Amino acid sequence: MARQAAVNPEELRAALAAVEAWLRNESEPAPARTVLAAAVRGSARTLAADAPGGSVEVRVPPFVAVQCIEGPRHTRGTPPNVVETDPRTWLLLATGLLEFETALASGALTASGSRAAEVARWLPISRLG
Template identity: 70%
Template sequence: MPGRSTVDPNELRAATAAVREWLLDESIPTPPRAQLGAAVRATARTLAQAAPGHSVEVRVPPYAAVQCVDGPRHTRGTPPNVVETDPRTWLLLATGLLTFTAATENGAVTASGSRAAEVAHWLPVTRL
């Protein structure tokens, strides 16, 4: 049986398809919380699968927080390398509709720590 962090590709496609129109057109109403949460969790878990490790924490409140990127592991308190953003920005990054550089430059993503930007190497995790 697959572990909790394993994402079925069909689940990932379905979750991102459910929010596709909203990602392409910001004027469309925000999807229901359950759909939005499913898309954020599936894409964040997919990132954690693609870039296993514990040196960077990616936070997308209130839906997901995953550790990824191989390297030094933190054990207590705030991790030294953190990427944090809102659900829409995360999904734009995860689907390749926005680059990590553009998102950090416009302030939509906060990336702290010397290794946080390494997350960009594994984005996008899927395409719409």
């Protein structure tokens, strides 16, 4: 995967603020797809910038997949270390409203491979105010 440019921290905060009410209360109307995409992509790309490398792939379909964490780089086929979740769960993790282990135990997140759980060390990415 191509290396992404760093995400502007102010843009990330604004993108996360736009989905905050929905993250804190699931009965709130879901954000527009473009608003949700901006928050998911910005937070995942920030993770990739904060923890550069190609050892673990983080997938948040349908919006983004990034590689992160130093170590052996994956280049073809199914990566050996994958973290995958839905957009809302990812944003809850990225903002500190949900713990990695809790999401994993509930089945809202899958983590395969010996290094996948290292993503937890880099969370949250940006706490909500």
